[in-house]
Amino acid sequence: MAYGETETAVRTPPAALLSASTALGLVAALTACGPGEDSGDQTLTYWASNQGASVEEDQEVLRPALDRFTEETGVEVELEVVPWSELYNRILTAVSSGDAPDVLNIGNTWAASLQETGAFVPFEGEDLQAVGGEERFVGTSFATGGAEGEAPTSVPLYGLSYALFYNPTMFAEAGIEEPPATWEEFVDTADELTRDTDGDGEIDQYGFVTEGGNERQNSHMAFILGQQQGGALWGEDGPTFSSDEQVAAVKQWVDLMAVEEVVDPSSAEFSDGTQGISDFVDGRAAMTIVQGSARTTMAARGFDDYEVAQVPMPDPLPGEPVQSHTAGINISVFNDTDDKEGALRLVEHLTSPEEQVYLSQEFQTLPVATEAYESEELQSESMDTFRTILAEHSAPMPLIPEEGQMETVLGGAISDLFARVATGDEVTEADVRQAMEEAETQMDAAN
Amino acid sequence: MNETRGFRWFRRIVLTFLTVFTVLPLYVLVVTSVKPLENVRGAFTWLPERVTLQPYVDMWTTIPLARYLTNSLVVTTTATVLALVVAVLAAYPLSRLRFRGKRLFSMTVLSTQMFPGILFLLPLFLIFVRLEDFTGIEFTGSYTGLIITYLTFALPFSIWMLAGYFSAIPEGLEEAAMIDGTGRIGALVRVILPVARPGILAVGVFAFITAWGEVLFASVLTDTETRTLSIGLKLYTSQTDTLWNELLAASLTISLPVVVAFMLVQRYLVSGLSAGAVK
């Protein structure tokens, strides 16, 4: 009988749709009634993002900070550290269902997109003052809170920026004293450091490493190098990936593997954000450009033989002196919260200079409160470097709702270019332009 | 069955190939799980530079593995048992009784297998939240929603397979029982179920494994407390590093209960009609 049934099952498909449409009636009945009333208990729920080596470690770091908050205010905080792989979908379900925490962390490049949902409390007027006012925050970081010209719906919590990491031992071995200051010097230095150290005919030390398959990093670098070339990823009418400046920027980036050959082709496959750092730690590469949070990985690997320098820029510079996008994690308050006042106080607490000093040391991030930089504990050369980059040489990724999609589409296109180089194809300027044009059409078609 | 030489050769070749295909990755799994992390990071070696059981110790503290294991066992076992009960109940009338709406029902059930999970992930979540508001029962972030979901995921295929297995059982068997005064349900429980045991076990294994490995729905229906293994394991990969050896050690450890459970039932999987009650 099993097949008797199979046969009929498929012969008359509309019946399945019919039963589906009767179900629609039920749906309507379900949705007609409003959500139930929440009970107003005085506990805040907080979704934190994963910043440290593990979710458990994050809990251990955040617990004392939250306990201090409870001591001050008497408000308890229920903490959940949500791994990055789940955070975006959890926010989505929270926004759409109203089954949400009071306070949560978001990647700052999501800010404009989440702002459009209207699910978060806008920080303006009294609400902004309640979290310390605009003057509390590092200006560039504060600017990532939402689309331009609208009240931000998130304020910065952890600041991050790219920097050039280099291995001083390898530099010394090659007789190089200073980190490269310009892009041209950078390419030369990388070339000198790309060597066959054990004489077996195979290169075992590369001048530079980047994750060719990492869409996010690729799109960030396209932004940074594009800014330096005088280009932009987004114009008034949408994506401008294929402008001359952007094509030049992407070509410049891919050429590190294709033409200069200072990047190991194997890294075209790297994508998880740690493999590139691994090569740097293992001495397979002398330089890398990554965000400051990479220091957690290096520390976890027991590696401290590195120095930090500013990201090299072409000289003369055709465009803006941008060395990093304004990276970091922001914090938002849900509109549906029962205790907006408490939620805002929690945001105020976590962004206060005292907690910022504590958190930035634990998570290897940069304080978002200007005052925190004066703290004794944070005085170091590398901190100065990062701070300079974040405060003076960073600009936010385009503050548009399509940002997430842009990172996947544009970054994916660059990954494909790296893959072509690694598998032996030649990638010309025309190829880059074509890839960028295709990415543009993809963005246009979807929006 | 008497075996020809050709068949023996066929058996040897097939089984050798499949054993290699199955074992090679499993070998990598085992050998990596006893390597120190430095050894895992470099080029692959067939043997560990040094055998260490440290990953098997550390894996319990890096993430709350024991809690995830408990969650998975509770959710999966409950869902499997319930799925079997519900599927047996539904499969029996499909294969034996005549009733209006039978075709519509079986058709709808099978066509659910065409639904892309991605399409109804969000709607399902929204419905659960609505139900929460009405009933006061926690459907999200608790076991309930996940059990209901997994139980239902296993149903369509289970019902169809069981209906097929039941149909292969001669009706004479239960008619005899019913003449003796046993009711339909009694005949089902006492006559059909023992005979259909291999089918029921196979379907049970299927239901268990479907729930054991599910990723997409678990990621939105659970929270820190109720997170299941299949997504919990991801946490060996953090922002900073992937602890390959611990991840693989944990994978191996959590697969053991499944493998052992299967070893226990596999004997029964091969009894049944030909060897069993019919003769």
Added chain:
Amino acid sequence: MSTTEEQGSDAAEDLSAAGPAREPGGRRPRRPGWFLPYGMVLPAAVLELLVHVIPMALGIYIAFTSLTQLTIRRWTTAPLVGFENFVRGLDPGNALGSALFESLFRTTVYTVLVVGLSWVLGMAAAVALNTRFRGRGVLRTLFLVPYALPVYVAAILWAFMFNQRDGMVNQLLVQDLGVLDERPFWLIGENAFWVLVIVSVWRLWPFAFLMLLAALQSIPEDMYEAAAIDGASTWRRFTGITLPMVRSANAVVLLVMGLWTFNEFNIPFLLFGDVSPESARLISPLIYEHSFVNWNFGLGAAMSVLLLIALIIASAVYVRMVLPKGSGNE
């Protein structure tokens, strides 16, 4: 002997015709029992309605709305836009539509390969292990291990093995066996598609094996003995007895494996991350990208509906082409 023979032919014939005709209820009208089938089916019906049918109906409804980040918070009031999502997403003339149809074609090839290979392996193993010899219990268990591993583990284990620089596969092919001179890339470029097929087959074939083995168990041994006396070859016995006897199981196993494989999301997502290499871009990850990365649920839903329709048509064709051929002979 007579019992089993009858049972054998029963099992085969029954499948298309017998059920309703020999309904015991017809023999003696039991009016109080009319609700019995409904009562038995009810729990399954309620669950299916709750978890599959209603959410799916909602999903189809969403395909006709503009559900984006602008409207997601009040999703019940998302504006209806008619067929706009379909027009935009499914027009082969624009970048979106052409990407969709390309991946639809690729997914079809992938499904045929994966299901075909899994079925062949599963059937071969089931036939081989349905005989008595030492160690068959061990193998039966071993073969199910790939299926028992959570898909996350299976996928990243293979990704680990296919790593270009340090992976086991290149170690074996280049260093140990010397089959290749250069270490090829597996997870990027053209090879990614084959990796996807291999990993999917590794995961899926034990399922075919499990179900077919259970089905083989229902074939009475006497039938083979009788055939052996008649001098039928092993192959003849396979095509003449085994295949027809497991056809009912086969029909469902092949169909659901096809449907699952077509909708496969986890393996490509875990192997390649957010964006698969072009050669391995399947349809479900594409829909996921539109729905969950870009939060354009209307568009994602419209694409899913297309997928659904394609699957309904494919299933109908499958049923017409494959099944009646057999049942006509009986």
